[in-house]
Amino acid sequence: MQAVARSSAPGGGPSVESSPAPGGGSGSSASVLVIEDEPGIVDFLRRGLQAQGYAVESALDGLDGERRALGGGFDVVVLDLMLPGRSGLEVLASLRRARPALPVIVLTARGEVEDRVAGLDAGAVDYLVKPFAMAELVARMRAQLRSIAEASSTTLSGAGLDVDLLTREVRRDGEPVALSTTEFELLVFLLRHHGQVLTREQILSSVWGYAHDPATNVVDVYIGYLRRKLARADGSTPIVTVRSVGYRLGGAEE
Incomplete structure (x- = not known):
């Protein structure tokens, strides 16, 4: 059974279904910044990614997330589009200007084609619509990290x-x-x-x-x-x- 994250249900907190990722940790030493305003999903991502060997930090709003990402030290950013303080698209545009090589994977409950295109056009390297499986997120992160290594x-x-x-x-x-x-x-x-x-x-x-x-x-x-x-x-x-x-x-x- 895969771990699955869901966006907030109407009138309630975040709905999170989780189970241990198959196969245990990956041994990765990459550092991940999660910019997401739903604490339940942040906790889900933190536990799932740490189980795969990633170092994880988080920010609950766009302003703090942008500040942390621009400060450096992260190999991948996982970014929600709907954030307080500063929208995910604004954060993404700022990162593309200042750190164009930093991979950003967008997470959002907004699955319309226009939203996906907007995220990709703004500079996201990949896009996942909630609910998503932890195994899929980890696989996509690994693919981006491999691409960086191959680029050199x-x-x-x-x-x-x-x-x-x-x-x-x-x-x-x-x-x-x-x-x-x-x-x-x-x-x-x-x-x-x-x-x-x-x-x-x-x-x-x-x-x-x-x-x-x-x-x-x-x-x-x-x-x-x-x-x-x-x-x-x-x-x-x-x-x-x-x-x-x-x-x-x-x-x-x-």
């Missing part, structure tokens, strides 16, 4: 692919693959998030620098180009379509 490397590997960021050389199962500049940037973004489901909005923003544009299909077009160039002789491709969501590098077709 000059090579990326995964799903039978090897990419040299200096020479811009790409190999699939050891064989060279010629890519255009945009195809290369798209592949690098997918590799940096190997195994993670990426929305079209995330890809569009990171690779093309566009805000959300429902009229464009440029992401799907270039995914198609990349798939054809990376396909093996049997037609298999490392890029998976996740229906109604986006794409993932690695894994079986869903």
Whole structure:
């Protein structure tokens, strides 16, 4: 049974369902700042993340959270959007200006597409809608921390692919693959998030620098180009379509 956090029920305190995370602690030494105004959810996050080996500090309003995050010393920020004092989007914008490399994972009860897009456009690296499972949050945090570590490397590997960021050389199962500049940037973004489901909005923003544009299909077009160039002789491709969501590098077709 997974640990699950829920937002406040009407007329009552936060509803939190929890059970120990499977598999015990991860041994991580990363430091996490939780900016969340519901004490029950803060406690849920603190216990769950500490059980996985993370050092956790918290702030109950946007002003204190912004001050702590800007002060440094944190590897990841977990940020609620609906905060007293200063909204989560305002905090996020401030962090992106001052600490653009700091990963921020947004938590919110607001699951509409417009809210998700607003958070991603403001600079969130990932987005979880309440209720969420602790195991999923931990997995997403690990993915972001891996991405940071990989960003300091000059090579990326995964799903039978090897990419040299200096020479811009790409190999699939050891064989060279010629890519255009945009195809290369798209592949690098997918590799940096190997195994993670990426929305079209995330890809569009990171690779093309566009805000959300429902009229464009440029992401799907270039995914198609990349798939054809990376396909093996049997037609298999490392890029998976996740229906109604986006794409993932690695894994079986869903």
